[in-house]
Amino acid sequence: MNDVQSPGLVRPDWERLAQNQSRLAFGLAVAELARRDGKVVAISADTIDLFGLRGFLEAKPDRLIEAGIAEQNAMGIASGLATTGMRPILCGYAPFITARSLEQLRNDVAYANQRVVIGAACGGIVLAMAGGTHHAVEDLAIMRNMPNMTVIVPADARQTWHAALQTEQLAGPSYIRLGGKFEEPPVTDIAGKGFRIGRADLMRPGGDVTVIACGCLVAPAIATSDALAGAGIGVRVLNMHTIKPLDREAVLAAAAETDAIVTAEEHRISGGLGGAVAEFLAQERPTAMRMIGMPDEFSIVGPTARVREHYGLSQQAIMDACRALLA
Amino acid sequence: MKRNFQAKIEGLQQDALHIRRNVWRALHAAGSGHMGGSSSSADLLAALYFHHLRLRPNEPDWPGRDRFVLSKGHANAALGATLARAGFIEDVVLDQFYAYRSTFGMHPDIKMPGVEMSTGGLGHGLSVGLGMALGARLQNLDFRTCVMLGDGELQEGSNWEGAMAAAHLGLANLTAILDYNKVQQSGHVGEMLTLEPVAEKWTAFGWAVREIDGHDMAAIVEALDALPLAPDKPSMIIAHTIKGKGVSFAEDTYLWHNNMVTDEVYENALRELALDGLGATE
Numbered sequence: 001m002n003d004v005q006s007p008g009l010v011r012p013d014w015e016r017l018a019q020n021q022s023r024l025a026f027g028l029a030v031a032e033l034a035r036r037d038g039k040v041v042a043i044s045a046d047t048i049d050l051f052g053l054r055g056f057l058e059a060k061p062d063r064l065i066e067a068g069i070a071e072q073n074a075m076g077i078a079s080g081l082a083t084t085g086m087r088p089i090l091c092g093y094a095p096f097i098t099a100r101s102l103e104q105l106r107n108d109v110a111y112a113n114q115r116v117v118i119g120a121a122c123g124g125i126v127l128a129m130a131g132g133t134h135h136a137v138e139d140l141a142i143m144r145n146m147p148n149m150t151v152i153v154p155a156d157a158r159q160t161w162h163a164a165l166q167t168e169q170l171a172g173p174s175y176i177r178l179g180g181k182f183e184e185p186p187v188t189d190i191a192g193k194g195f196r197i198g199r200a201d202l203m204r205p206g207g208d209v210t211v212i213a214c215g216c217l218v219a220p221a222i223a224t225s226d227a228l229a230g231a232g233i234g235v236r237v238l239n240m241h242t243i244k245p246l247d248r249e250a251v252l253a254a255a256a257e258t259d260a261i262v263t264a265e266e267h268r269i270s271g272g273l274g275g276a277v278a279e280f281l282a283q284e285r286p287t288a289m290r291m292i293g294m295p296d297e298f299s300i301v302g303p304t305a306r307v308r309e310h311y312g313l314s315q316q317a318i319m320d321a322c323r324a325l326l327a
Numbered sequence: 328m329k330r331n332f333q334a335k336i337e338g339l340q341q342d343a344l345h346i347r348r349n350v351w352r353a354l355h356a357a358g359s360g361h362m363g364g365s366s367s368s369a370d371l372l373a374a375l376y377f378h379h380l381r382l383r384p385n386e387p388d389w390p391g392r393d394r395f396v397l398s399k400g401h402a403n404a405a406l407g408a409t410l411a412r413a414g415f416i417e418d419v420v421l422d423q424f425y426a427y428r429s430t431f432g433m434h435p436d437i438k439m440p441g442v443e444m445s446t447g448g449l450g451h452g453l454s455v456g457l458g459m460a461l462g463a464r465l466q467n468l469d470f471r472t473c474v475m476l477g478d479g480e481l482q483e484g485s486n487w488e489g490a491m492a493a494a495h496l497g498l499a500n501l502t503a504i505l506d507y508n509k510v511q512q513s514g515h516v517g518e519m520l521t522l523e524p525v526a527e528k529w530t531a532f533g534w535a536v537r538e539i540d541g542h543d544m545a546a547i548v549e550a551l552d553a554l555p556l557a558p559d560k561p562s563m564i565i566a567h568t569i570k571g572k573g574v575s576f577a578e579d580t581y582l583w584h585n586n587m588v589t590d591e592v593y594e595n596a597l598r599e600l601a602l603d604g605l606g607a608t609e
Contacts, residue, residue, distance in 0.1 A: 041465060062465065065496075073454045073488035080458020083443065085390070086465060088458075103448050104485070108455055112437045112445045 018157040020183040023121040025157035027051035029164030040087045045074045051091045075104035082114035094120035094136035109173045110146040117167045118175045124266035126180035128307040132298035141271025143175045144244050150174040151244040155218040156184050162192030185219045198242045200250040206234035209322045210254035210261050217264035220315035246276050260288040260325035269293040290321035336544045342373035347573045349408035355593040357425035363570035363583040365405035367508035372409045379551040384414035387440040394443050394459045398452020399477030400434035415441030450483025457493050460501035473502045479511030482520050494533025499555040502562045508570035512584045534563040541566030574599045
């Protein structure tokens, strides 16, 4: 990985086309990467429209392989393609591309260290109404335990675009967790200014407590900081978009410069972002922490917003955690 | 011409004999290993590496090379013996089977020169080989991809996803070879979970299929020379083999799928695989 920033906006309309949806931003980035590099090839697991790739398929039919509803085979194909110098980008559903094809992901992609980019739509409880079979709330724990793997949870569609483009610079495999078919509020810079895989975004400065969040929890973390500023509480907000490799420097600075840390993620408490931060700080600088995430149970069914609230994935929960740590 | 062919076949038989002897050597060094499936594949590997595949052992990453994936990765002792004979690795590596920090473990490691994919988990190689064949097509390269499958391995459902997709994509540059030795870890395949009718299954999935005796070197060479078996389909060579081939006490028994190799066992095995068996001297 190097320090090259995302290049200028070659498709000025990408942001409009992405409609504030990270899954669509990822699909647009696939087309952009393919435009730049003739070795790029997308692999669909019956996910063409989920990623908005219909236009790409028509423009470059030989650069989109439809593998069908067969994730194990799709993952193996991606690995084999990568060994020949192609740059495969696998577009799957987060709950299936991680669990169904896990052994292929571990052996053929991570162990063999192939440059495969995995786009995982409908991460977390985006498909809350679909039931536990369709919830991906252990994917980060799984991916974080794959040597060679880079794990990214963009905070919005803009960051997804820049993250996907920067995978060009990665020497090994990567996993990018994406949202579903609804808007994600934009919170990051449209030009990707300062965005770099592996380096946390400082969204708000603050000297009392730090919230380290990823994905859809970044927006409520920012709202928390803004709300508590009025009460004289300085809440630093880090958008930890890269779960692995963890930006240890930013975590260590937060532990040193603020009194406590709250982590927030749409994932089970064990093994995800909170786990990564806690494992690191427990050894390097024990710090008071609260971890916001989901409990050790199969999550309930319901509208996503309502289920997020049910599990305390909200501004209120983040505020309560900050206050509790400072009390 | 016929005499040349006969000489070629005898040469390949010698190669296979050396592979089998070195399989036992590697297992003896390690103390144990997957004898049965390594010996059953030796003739096929000899024909692939010393007749069919276009390779440059001194340039293992040559982009134009044919690709071989040992999907039945537990036969790695045979692959290592083959790679050593072909000159990809030093002969002494064979004595480092299972050794501390060795690249020559129970299963193939992509870090070893000549190994195209780390395998060992069953049911992976066909999909990976499919990706390689697709990579050749997309880049207008003429290399061919060959995947060796085990019979027990075909019980893994992922193979059938790959079989369906390879035919759908019409990948004539992809060949699968089934080392059909009829025995898996705990017993005979037909009694555990039968594959039959296996030729009909692959035909129904859209592959061009040929069945051969996997220990008849002339038949193996003729089948490889006939590739692709159809101009627009992937090819499947079903090679009927004998588990543990070449050593009487190891043949056709699940007990030698993976077993201990003591000094005594090793000596007895080599006695049956004597180098003068085919009139050669060394």
